[in-house]
Amino acid sequence: MAKLYDRADLYDLLENEQRYQIAKRHWERVLRGRRVQTLLDVSVGSGNLTLPLAELGVELHGSDLSEAMLERCREKAGKREIPIDLRLSDFRRLDEAFDGGAVFDCVASTGNSLPYVTNAEVPDVLAQMDRLVRPGGYLYLDLRNWDRILETKQRFYLYNPTFLDNGMRMNLVQVWDRHGDGSMTFNLLYTFERENRIVQKEIFEEHYFPIKKQLLLEELERLDYEEIELMCLPAFLDGVKPENAEWYCMLAHKQEART
């Protein structure tokens, strides 16, 4: 079966200028009052959640496991004239990709990417991210609200139809299968219609290991992070608590170096 991230063009069909501006407003709220001039996103993908940061004056660095997603990110950054340093790297091997003592004001993993690795691997990924955060800097994660997904046993996730430039209508439905070991397969069913007839179908499977919020909080505390702020994604949503939101993010502040 084809891999979703080899089809970066298709992955990006949900994206548009409105979502770009939402991501920008999200970061404005997340970074308000915080000194973040450099940011590394270790699951930058095609840059949907990361590129809008450039408009806030942040110097961007990104890494990802998928060359196709990085290539797409490079193209999009080029069109917007955004400088970005991109590297091919598994976030379980960040120590190898960034071995020159590089440090950033913020190291992020965006787009619900951490659950691609098992819960047992998460502490080491966070420790490697932490080594790239300057003292007094930030570690940022955003994810689907897995606690809620596990609690409600949600199975279907429907997107509003998207109307494409070529006149086609794209429908995307996700159907989530649960496995005995606690992992889940997200079946992504894309259909493309012209004049109310389906003319193209694409199916992808993504395998996830649900992560509970508590695991992340415990690991960040173990790494000596303080002031861990939980926010909805997008963070400017009023009246929704992060624990009830479909997506949330956490921003953790690393202690200043002790003198």
Ligand SMILES: C[S@@+](CC[C@H](N)C(=O)[O-])C[C@H]1O[C@@H](n2cnc3c(N)ncnc32)[C@H](O)[C@@H]1O
């Ligand atoms: C849902 S996409 C999110 C991309 C982007 N952050 C966004 O919000 O559009 C998940 C990304 O995680 C990347 N990914 C999955 N496993 C990874 C790993 N072990 N190391 C680095 N990147 C990984 C995929 O290649 C993909 O680009």
